[in-house]
Amino acid sequence: MSIPLVSPAEWWPLWLGAALLVGISFLEDLVGLPIVGRLIMHFAAASTFVIGLLFDQIGLGGAVIAIVAVVWMTNLYNFMDGMDGLAGGMSAFGFAFLAIAAWLAKSHALALMSLSVAAAAGAFLLFNFHPARIFLGDAGSTTLGFLAAGLGLIGWRQGVWSIWLPVLVFSPFIGDATVTLVRRVFRGERFWQAHRAHYYQRLVLSGWSHRKTALVEYGLMMSCGIGALAFQKASDSAQLGIMGFWVLTFLGLGYGVSLVEQGRGRQGA
Template identity: 55%
Template sequence: MRELMALLAPVLAFAVAWGVTRVCCRPGSWLYFLDQPNARSLHVTPTPRTGGVGVMAGLLAGGVLVGVGGLGDLPLGAALAGAGGLALVGLADDRVGLSARLRLLAQVLVAGGYLALLGTSGAWLEVLALGVGLVWMGNLYNFMDGSDGLAGGMALIGFSAFAVAAALAGEEGLALVSAGVAAAAAGFLVFNFHPARIFMGDAGSVPLGFLAGALGLAGRESGAWPLWFPLLVFAPFILDATVTLLRRALRGERVWEAHRSHYYQRLVQMGLGHRRTALLAYALMAGSGVGAVLALSVGFSLQCVIITMCVFLHLVLGYRIDTAWRRHRIGAQTP
């Protein structure tokens, strides 16, 4: 009976996320916070930005059911609790606006608390790197939440890959929690795919990024996968956000300010549009996820080949987008 309840977790996560997100789309809802377009936005009409509330409600409901089924453990509970705390901070930021310093402090405290509860072993430098990685994952997911259907679809694909890999490793609790996150993202995506009726907002994007890192570490600690696995699964987001940040820093730009220079933003601006950009990203993410899962079942040499091929594909795609973008800008400047 308990296992049956736990198996229903993804279904409950989808249903709750769908229902809450639908409520957030209604103008009369107290969760109807509008995102006003600006010079850095890709949308042109005011759109509610509280879809993350639906995502978080769904995944937390599914997580509770996993715990009731007796398949949860401390790392999984801590990951969901940390995501819940970040969601509250994000909701407050979406509503009234919080300083970047306060948001960063909350993220550092959640990341540090999670690593302490996880009992991560290793030198202090490694633990520090993991903490920085968790904070960066939350922020990069937020940076990548800027086009219809992108962040929600990538969560659906990425956490589904986590669920498959965890199930193959016999980590049932981790598999069900990951499946619950994917299902909650799917419930939100119904309203977010182009043309989006609602955006995810900080209440969803930062917690999802944190969960990508937190569940990735939980899987490493349990022996379900090595550290490269979650990095490869979420490589499309990690590489886009990280390369963009580094290039902006090298140009002396204020990296904390909003901009439209991510690769996915360039694709939309060059005419590919929200829908086709999302579908291209889905294909790239699915390829990374499938490659990562397959790599877990082969020897070291083949793992290196798969990882190298995935990274090479991302580099080639990035180069081609850069080349097309330069031509686009030259064409736009030509009278």
Template identity: 50%
Template sequence: MLNSFLPSVVAFLLSMVVSYILASSELPFNSLDVPGKRSLHERPTPRLGGVAILLGIIAGWMVAHATQPLVNEFVFFAGAAVLVAAVSVADDFFTLSQIARFIVHLLACGLVLFGCVYENTGWPLLVFYAIATIWLVNLYNFMDGMDGFSGGMAVIGFSALGLAAWFSGATHLSMMISVVAAAALGFLVFNFPPARIFMGDVGSATLGFLVAGFSLWGINEQAYAIWLPLLIFSPFIVDASVTILRRAFNREKIWMPHRKHFYQRLVQNGWSHRKTVLCEYVLMLACAGSALAMHYYQIVAPGLVAWAVIYLVLAVVVERKVRDRVPF
């Protein structure tokens, strides 16, 4: 029993300690997140918290592998995650081109597809998986713009995904996912509003990649269906996807920095970071809890229809309130 929790405990403690060190140290200027056009914070803040998350994840996975040897896919998966993190660290310091990042993300995606899902998947689906992975990497980066937001989504989302894998008997997959949730929780201790440290690209890109990777791996092992990770992480997926579609419809340059995500507009309408993120946590917990119930009791269609209606109502309410500058 102890061996099951030890990897997550190690991941949490190491991530928390490294986050504290990085948040408390005098760091070079280029490792600070300076407020910009898409920022909601007002002062330069250390942005290498993703390194703490990554170190916690790697340490937790190594402990898991030592106590209970993981499947062969672990090597491909861990290597791909480190590859994404490495290019993100380089980008934080040297500002790499979008093409360079895209190529590395594609290589990492190829490692996961080859090592974890290739045998049972045709080429059309592999192409779809690759596109979805690249989108999730960028999506998580887009949504990493508020204290405690991305870290909270990681803690709640990966915890729920790990439970779903455990319900299905995929214990090795559940253990690896739980380590990610624990590492994110260690970081969240110092990222909750008012944040002392941000995760930066190394954190957001790695977590987005892990969302895609664990989704594909779990689907391939029939631990859960595709709708489950989509619903669990829908607070991010819906906000980012609707926002980019709306901006494209309005003929805006979708690649330019902006502050038009729903969570950003709530803050601009007068909500504090803490109030906004706590309300987002309620939404995340509702999505995660209902997804697990739907998965366990196999009541999928009614639940998905209900959530489609809920998101439509939420979008309309937020849109009208923000447009008319009416306090919530």
């Protein structure tokens, strides 16, 4: 709650959007709300941030893309908050690497904001790691996703980092949620309903413990963060190589999950 008080005054659209999300998501946690109503508020929060803080720099077309991206990041964080310690760990690692990147670029305000979120997530993770004693709920997960997108876009527009740095930092969540959603859409499933088709859920269903799955995910998050810092300092050709490496890595990891499932199926046969 104290983070907005020490942020630059001109960032007020970010915190107003976050407040809208906390309010609507808290109501969802308490009484449940229709998905259409929640999405309208998600777009309202994203529009408040993008139009209030970025519109003059990116124009109408860029604003539309940014709003959709913020809404997607807001929701995918909620989708991925399905296992003890996962979203908390992604926040602790992800915002910590944003803080490092901002500090190296001498953007101290952005570094402080990112570090503050990372520290709060780390403290939360102490009680959220399996077996969890406290949980994010929609109010926590959607707000963290919103802040990940918001701080990522602020850093991009300030020239602190390439747009690909925050994408790579949070790619374990972005990749899992996006690929899972696309697969469910092509299968004709009701993608907005609860399910257990995310890659981390499939590992647990295949026999991996929550603790093992979370620790492997932490290793992936750490590797992506280091890769993002290397990407920021690399030449154009090296950046292409880094991105290609991670695309192939995620494809390989997806195939690896399928092999784990097949192995579990053979054991149960």
